[in-house]
Amino acid sequence: MSQQPGQEDPHPLRDFKEYQNALFTALTGATRAANAIPIADLGYFRSLDRGFAKTLDSCSEKVLKLSNNMLKYASVEEAEAAPRFYDIDDVMDRFNIAIDVVDNLLEKADVGLDELRGQRNRTEPIMNQTSPVVAQVATKGKADYKMLHAQNIIRPQLRFKDTIDNSSNTPFIPKLTFKPHSKTPLDPRITELQSLSLTSSHKSDEILAASSLAHPYEYEIKHIEYPEQLFEEKPEQIYTPFDDTKATWVDNEETLKEMCSKLEAATEIAVDLEHHDYRSFQGFVCLMQISTRDEDFIVDTLEIRDKLWMLNSAFTDPNIVKVMHGATSDIIWLQRDFGLYVVDLFDTYHASKMLELPGHGLAYLLKHYCDVDADKKYQMADWRIRPLPTEMLKYARSDTHYLLYIFDRMRRELLERGNANHNLMRKVLADSEETSVRKHEKDVYDSEYGTGFNGWRNLLSKWKTAINAQQFAVFKAIHAWRDQTARDEDESVRYVLPNHMIFSLLDKMPTDSTGVIGCCNPVPPLVRMHSHDIALAIQRAKMSTGDKKSIVSLESMPAPRHTRYADEDTDMPEIRQEDRQKLEGRPAVKDVDPKLFDLALIEEQRQLNYQHLAKPESFLFGTTTHIEVSSDVSSKQAADRIRMSLRLSVPGIEDAILHTEGVMEEPAEHVYTSKTDRVTKEEVKPVKPKDSDIIVVRETPKKRTRKRGGPNVFNPYGQVVDAKFKKQPKVASATKKADKAMTFKK
DSSP: OOOOOTOOOOOTTTTTHHHHHHHHHHHHHHHHHHHHSGGHHHHHHHHOHHHHHHHHHHHHHHHHHHHHHHHHHHHHOOOOTTTOOOOOHHHHHSTTTHHHHHHHHHHHHHHHHHHHHHHSSOOSSSOOOOSSSEEEOOTTHHHHHHHHOOOOOGGGGGOSSSSOOSSSSSSSOOOOOOOOOTTTTTHHHHHHHSSSSOOEEEEEEHHHHHHOOOOHHHHHHHHOOOOGGOOOOOOOOOOOTTTTTTEOOOEHHHHHHHHHHHTOOOOOEEEEEEESSSSSSSSSEEEEEOOOSSSEEEEEEESSGGGGGGGHHHHHHHSSSEESSHHHHHHHHHHHHHHHOOOSSSEEEHHHHHHHHHHOHHHHHHHHHOOOEEEOOOTSOOTTTTTHHHHHHHHHHHHTTTHHHHHHHHHHHHHHHSTOOHHHHHHHHHHHHHHOOOOOOOOOOOTTOOOOOTHHHHHHOOOOSSSHHHHHHHHHHHHHHHHHHHHHTTTHHHHHSSSHHHHHHHHHHHHHHHHHHHOSSSSSSSHHHHHHHHHHHHHHHGGGGGOOOOOOOGGGGGOSSOOOOOSSSOOOOOHHHHHHHHHHSSSOOOOOOOGGGGHHHHHHHHHHHHHHSSEEETTTTTOSSOOOOOOTTOHHHHHHHHHHHHHOTTTOOOOOBBBBSSBBBBOOOOOOSTTTTTOOOOOOOOOOHHHHHHHBOOOOOOOOOOTTTTOEEEEESOOEEEEEOOOOOOOOTTTTTTOOOBBBBO
């Protein structure tokens, strides 16, 4: 802490106030020091001073080590299994680990305060346990990290029988083909849209029809008649021990049918999903956990994805209560991937809100009702891994194994606290209805306004540095490229280009492939493959800043100059022509976009810029119309008009004389005369003056003077001149220079 050297830190138990003040002082100083230099300028200062770079690296290592120690001390896991960060990229990708640890600390603080005030429910679980059950298996080394970021996995979506549509201009069509437990028939438009292909001839009609489709089970959910056992006060059923409960792995049609028959005979089932969205644009469900009172089922949804519609018989049965926790996303995923819908849902998250519990997460409910410490380190694991490790299987089972017992406890508390009409219970069921009636809709990319979940407006609001118009255009171009590439390659936008790399490109705005790759460290695979496309998009965005209404169009971008290759390690990507030429020692011939040299396109853009800048506008009167600007006159035509208006005159040649009638006068005809016949005119000699001649020259009038001391007078320039102090200015005139009259006589 920020104590003087040699001074001991205050003890948190003996002097908590002093310890708290010292802690806040240390945190404030560390925060101030971290914000002294902007993050965007660290690379610049590193390049200036090698000593500063070494100091910065050393400081980063110390901070990373200190953070890992804090996670180890604050984590609920054992020291060997505590989460840790390995580098800056790991911190960016898995920062949710730190959030989970902090949330757990806050929940512990809340529980401690409730116990201190006597507000916490100290009811012991019915099943006595000598020590808390930890649903996790400790692992050492970097095993956890590899499970979170599994490498060399064949993309499961390549084996899906249904086509994944990531396009932004086509709607989502429900996959439901028949409607069990229905009160209203299935909308026939759903079947028609499923049979049609989205072609350009009827795309607009299909978009309008699909967007107007209602939830297939909306009427059944809103008009449900809940079973009577939901409102009966009865003792809760104790869950069976975790290790003694039968666990069934479902990965084929035979085991799926057996599971469906068992689920249809139950009165309550618990459901949970494990989702993956890092190597997929929309994401997909990798695992489904379903638990009854005496058996746990783990469904491999990657293997039997196209057969899971069989679960609709149990999921839509209003007499079977489906218990889920935080089912907002699960409801959407079930519709999108399998065409499954849920009727009669009980969401334990809404129940925790209604009961005003200190915590609302599943980990808190497990600890509060079952005294089970949930291991949440695999919450963000890569669930595409096959076969699943034992510890991940146990984690998946623990989410639903205890959920039915939690449902019994919460249902009893809601009935006890409610009135005769069971108002609290019915409010939780109503909130659960609103969750189950949610309808999946595809995320539409808005390039103009940047709205939506993955829109650029949300990301730009996190960037605190001001940007100019050119940077704004480049930002939208890069963001649009990332979104379109993620849709085409079926990858997440985080995998294609992380957010912090977008702002790194925004600072440099490189216009070549080398510059693009230099701005990203480490370089994402798709950025390396598409570096030419990114540089071209940046260059076009910088050229389009003259027109404020211009929007970067994805259709104008050239098609990618590569083909997607499989993810197996044995397959190698095809070597491009320019790389092959480099290997052979020949100069590489790169493809250049011909639009860069399209003079007509450049001239059109310049005319648009001129029209925008030369448009007469006024803040008071708006756009004026008395000045007409011809936008269709090109610069070449204007130059031709100027040349035509010029007149060139040849020196020494007089202009032709035109008559009044406009006819040019013909020159007079001269007859040739020989030299002997020619007559020379007599030369007129000047007359010499005689002595008696007199030359008279006109006498110039004398200059009139004014007397001094008189009143002010005006000079010829209209200035007032005081005759006592100033003289009149001398004015040059012809009369002053006139000659005097003289008479010459010899």
